[in-house]
Amino acid sequence: MSKDSCFHCGLDASTSNITFDGKPFCCNGCKTVYEIFSENDLTCYYDLQQTPGATPKDIEGKYNFLENSKIIEQLLEFNDGETQIITLYIPHIHCSSCIWILENLNKLHPSINASTVNFGKKTVRVTFNSTTLTLKNLVELLSRIGYEPFISLDDYSVGKKHIDRSLIYKLGIAGFAFGNVMFLSFPEYFQVGEFWLEQFKPMFRWLMFAFSVPVVFYSSQDYFISAFKGLRSNILNIDVPIALGVTVLFIRSTIEIILDLGSGFFDSLTGLIFFLLLGKFFQQKTYSFLSFERDYKSYFPIGITKINHDGSEESIQVYDIEKGDRLLIRNEELIPVDCILIKGKAKIDYSFVTGESKTVSKQSGDKLFAGGKQLEGSIEVDVLKSVEQSYLTQLWSNDVFKKDKSLAFTNITNQISKRFTISILIIAFIATTYWLFADSSKALNVFTSVLIIACPCALALAAPFTFGNVLRILGKKKFYLKNASVIEQLAKINTIIFDKTGTITANKETSISYEGLKLSNHEESLLKSTLRGSNHPLSRSLYKLLDEHDILTLDTYQEHLGQGIEAKYNNQNIKIGSAPFVGNTSEVSTLNTTVHVSTNNQYKGKFTFYNAYRKGLSHLFNTLKKEYDLAILSGDNEGEKENLTKLLPTKTKLLFNQKPEDKLEYIKYHQTEGAQVLMIGDGLNDAGALAQSNVGVVISENVNVFSPACDAILDASKFNQLYNYIKTSKTAITVIKWSFVLSFIYNIIGLYFAVTGQLSPVVAAILMPLSSISIVAFTTITTNILCRNLE
Template identity: 75%
Template sequence: MESSTCFHCGDLSDSSTIFFDEKTFCCQGCKTVYEIFSENDLTCYYDLQSAPGTTPKDIQGKYDFLSQQNIIDKLVEFDDGKSQIATLYIPQIHCSSCIWILENLNKLNSHISNSQVDFGKKTVRLQYNSQNFSLKEAVILLSSIGYEPYISLEDFSTGKTQVNRSLIYKLGIAGFAFGNVMFLSFPEYFEVKEFWLDQYKPFFRWLMFAFSLPVVFYSSQDYYISAYKGLRAKVLNIDVPIALGIIVLFLRSTFDIIFDHGSGFFDSLTGLLFFLLLGKFFQQRTYSFLSFERDYKSYFPIAITKISKAGQEHPIQVYDIKKGDRLLIRNEELIPVDGVLIKGRAKIDYSFVTGESDAVSKISGDKLFAGGKQTSGSIEMEALKSVEQSYLTQLWGNDVFNKVKEDGFTTLTNLISKRFTIVVLSIAFISTAFWLFVDSSKALNVFTSVLIIACPCAIALAAPFTLGNILRIFGKHKFYLKNATVIEQLAAIDTIIFDKTGTITSNKQSTATYEGDSLSIAEEVLLKNTLRGSNHPLSRTLYDLLEENDIIMLDQFEEHVGQGIQGMHQQDSMKIGSANFVGRTNEAAALNTSVHISSNDAYKGKYTFYNSYRKGLSQLFNKLKKNYDLAILSGDNEGEMENLKKLLPARTKLLFNQKPDDKLEYIKHHQSEGAKVLMIGDGLNDAGALAQSNVGIALSENVNVFSPACDAILDAERFNSLSDFINLSKSAIKIVKWAFVLSFMYNVVGVSFAVTGRLEPVVAAILMPLSSISIVVFTTIATNLTARKLK
């Protein structure tokens, strides 16, 4: 039995270890969950996986809004008066024990008749008896066992989403038709001269025709649509020759069997579609548990407690908040609108917004901005704006968020296809013209043959399989991309811009150093005790950094807002604060955040704060500086400039005091000069910059929870591998190019058959799958080999 770690959650248990049932627990919460499980014979939970649990959080009153009918209606999928079905998102789901316990909820409460987990999406679908049980009780039950559901404003607006399964249908139909047509064409391949088979030839052929109909008219729809769109936009994308190939294949084959010229190319036609759709399917499968489209809605609560004039508390929907409403924000709740603090001690954590993890203290009368999380007790505030008009949410009004990034980007495949299509069409016309003079009966045959054999199946497959595989490899290394196009964009990057707070700094405690005259013991005691009284974040940080001292009662304590604090004990006085405040006027403008100290009006020295940067930051920048322009955009002041200059290569641009809009404009400006920008950020304030950049990567300490809309999510612990990821993307593009070369060779062979008018269906039927399969094999092997470099 492990003695040092918690039996339930696996955390190290310290002094407050609780022993229960011969097991150790780190806290009361974990023990309670264990008790619940053991009472209900559910300890199997711990057999499947060791220490699978999470500590339950206190949720007193947090879910009161779930008793409101209009909110329940939005969250419940199905309601017949007797039973309800609701799907809840639970970010904590991470192992098989989680699945097991959540699917056995009926043992904990008999009113829950069924619960089903979708591990990929991290959701649980509950069916319960709504007459004796409610959604609120279900949520509280889940929270009590450490699986608190995450209910956000997003659930409110999206409602019931319809899953699009059309690609699976199309793929299934193409595969079904492909198999059957192959089966029916076997007699023709071997040219079995057998009386009965010859007799039934027309029957076989018309059957093949019938099988190909759903493929041509249903499975290949997307290609026609895409080709049509491309042509209208005067772009020859890869789907143009594909669509052309499909139509020609179908028409030629139909004519062939009508006039008994041959068996047609139905096998090649269905096989082509099957392989193409397989490639699409392979590339499309991404990470269902991650969301790359998040805006503020997925951060914001669905409801909040309003205090009426009579002083009564009742939950209201966030969208219903009006200017002047009095709101109660409980501990750990998010502030949904801009407002003014009225009552209580506010300590607001703006880390969702800025990435800065230090909580900011506010006093009554201060302005509070939407997006902050209250971290100490309950506060009351008055709303100044509605949700949509708040400072943070207004950012989403920018046009950038309505633009689809992929639209402006020509993929490598489409770049090739432009020339390819022109070459194929000219070959087709020239050879047709040639045959018109030599043997006009063959001209049409040659024209269609060229278009059939040149149908760029292998080219169309090269990118999806290479990039799809790279996508999966990145995923294994905790770098999650939205789609395969991001890899191509990543390979083209020449400028990299980092956000500072939370991105290159770690969210851990900052460090401080002291310069100046050393302090006597009495002075240290006074310093520590003066700091104790202050709630300013810098005071708190410094207080935590200083050694433990005796607690003394101060005779006098004064806080001068925006300047500093002053403490008196017996004859000694101490001033802590800005340079001016302690009487140090000749101090050069401080670049670092620092706190100055004077004792009995004599200047002593200063504590200088430094951010603690991620490990390996310097090496990463030095690796990147050879090939990229680097810049840092920070929302903070220049305090860290000196420190950063020491740490980073000389050419790195450093910009401070950047508002969310400024970051966006900065990137726009660089892009107008032709730069391809990679932006790496983490907070919601980077959302605009992430959307504007060519590739926006959100860095996240916990990929399952919060990250702004972006193209890729990178786990913070893999931050140092960034340059490897970019290099691998470049290798991937090289592999795609080699695959193109390979498929061109197949095309040359095929076209040489076609222009001489000797293209037999069996040649097409061999060449087409051969080229496709060899491309798939080549790209898979090549990507896996190059990916071995990645640790």
């Protein structure tokens, strides 16, 4: 960095005469940012990268509209009167320094609780205390440190920038210039006679130069910027050879026309950039078409219970929720929409949204926000607005729940691209050196052709396009994966662990019998009201069995994971669950799952469940056993052990009376032994085990099983297809490997013709995007063919 450069942003500071702490600054804005960082011990921001900042703009009065409460309400993602969350689009995010400073905003202001950057989308999600820091103050703080947000008031949306049409503009200019340069080159192509040579040759050559200037300095700027940033970070990315080739072509062509040595290579230059951008445009359009998020929004199967006008209950999918609907939210269920509490006592955990584990109590008439989790029985709410499916997508992908699950194939792709670029540069320089001595007229063409023809773009495209298409296909088959890394992890698993109740058993087909003292009408009403608040599969089955009763608003409700439920109404207590939990110590083990009931500490009796296992269970386990270690971890007693032993293959591990923490520890232990674990549960008591496993899958029926701890959701009707879905993930990895092989073969053949001087740069420019298109076509068509037999 020059001694006359601004220490913060790198601009010329020779005439500003502004210094602080012995460092030059181009303006008071940059000096202020440095002072803020110094006061808060954040000057290591400058250690990550020299001059990473942007010059702050004059923002006085610019954000006064953020004092309008109606506008603020539309912009905020979450607002409970104290904690507010907003996602802001920050165009200036461009490097590791940006990420670091924006994720340490809490050090700049104590009212900022957390901030998370999405580098790809250039957004920062900020959670802050609105009682001590207003939204306007937050935006002004970001602007003062050089990260001014883009806020659109056209539709009161934030984090949504205008559609980026720059690629279309660059492609249009490159295409226009390429066509004209080719037209102006025709006379020399066909050796037109003396009139051309004497009168118009200089003018046509300089016109070709003029057309090439905007192509090089505008249309191809992304390649130069990417190459520069890569080199500055000591990384040889795939844009380095392209930028080098364009530079050499432009400089050599310009020198030729200045010295009247020839017409240069402006046709090859403009054609190269045009076809590169055309390939890039095709990739963007294709990947947009394969967008997983779009299909995810269409197929996501979260269910919620709607209360009709006649009091009846029905399960609907969340995207069918409309404003004004009455919803029943049970214990441990997530609230899918912003709503008003009508009935019941709400104790809401907003940690899914804010990352903070404290709970908030709400009374009738209070507003509840989407993403909160009800923790104290059931409540009834009126919907304020329909569900934003993209919000649920964001919630599922919240960084709060992310684990470090390796992205092996993505890393392999990056490593191959890096080594490939180094190899190509070496080959290009060796081949050029040879031709300088053998035939100097071919040296430039060889150098440029090698750099262009062997670009590893095809390698980089293989994984994202394959995974994108597989995600789309599996989504249509009702197997919903969180992201591409789940496919990679699914292909590696060697151990599969199942929960029992609600996972391998079908709740709808379970039969129940009661044995014990007759329950009074009031006790049955209390029992049904208590069961109404629970999402456990046994509770749901028993709730549907009981006769209609008046629903009571419980005074207290508590669900003990792995044990049971207790509730209180007026002076009457009820306990439902295992025999020890309700106080029955004389219970003898039975061959079936049982749920016991006691009221006011008096044991009443038990409900016996005759489990019906899911269709195709035995065949599925026998198929899986050939390749995987299988285990069933159940919180129930050993009553079903004999039936399962007959039903399942030998050596299937069966463990009963497993508490949630026992399941988690079992998975953790086997992972230390080298196991790659797939955990399949119902999403209720299994959250810890699902999060600990390499891949966690939740089985979904008609209730809200949404769990941020899981990596995938499988529709219960497709349970018997589990092996085929795992096999599909392995197929995806195989397709990627074949794509690598095809790309290497293509590059070897292309390099042969380039090194031997038989390939012109413009032909190489046409072939390079064609190779990328061929890889995209191969991965898309192959995955479609290999997945066509999925049910």
